[in-house]
Amino acid sequence: MRICIIEDEPALREQLAAALRRAGHTVDLAADGTEGLYALTEYPADLAIVDLGLPGLTGLEVIRRVRADGRRLPILILTARDRWQDKVAGLDAGADDYLTKPFQFEELLARVQALIRRAAGYADPVLRAGPIALDTRSQSVSVDGRAVELTSFEYRLLEYLMLRAGQVVSKSELTDKLYEHDSERDSNTIEVFVGRLRRKLDPDDRFRPIETLRGRGYRLQPEAPAADPARA
């Protein structure tokens, strides 16, 4: 998933970025509110982490403007001050959750995963589509209970498609979400990765979990057809 971090403390910003990248996310970084609002407008983030105490445009103002634009992405606020008023103001402005500094990165990652899942309509940390199960906690994938080894990029690709199961996802959307730098973007490589993912998930071409819609993109089947329809 693509996550925008708006935090003015350089050390914390870099630590957050490193932790989120290790967890398989793509990150955009902003050091103040104005930059943050720009990044959120320019790049299609799936979630924003917003420090409330920012120079220039405040975190609250960033959140209000994002919501005024009709953007519904989950927003997690960070606050240095353990004052309930700040949390209430942040939630009232449109944030979905908060963390008080200092916090454990494990807690931040768990909240980020939960927010992303819930925004996609899943309550369970294990995403399922037919025989495919993707555990967002351990970042492991299985098909009919058999473990499937995926690279970090393949995992991110599958997670994205599963969070949007049943919807058409274009190649350009996938390149926007999965690549951090413009220079890496190449929609032809997405085709290669989708091909590999298909072979790993469905080596015998049994249930064809990922459909190609010519000129439009890909769609992951929310419910794969039963292997033997006669017994269903």
Ligand code: CA
């Ligand atoms: Ca700050």
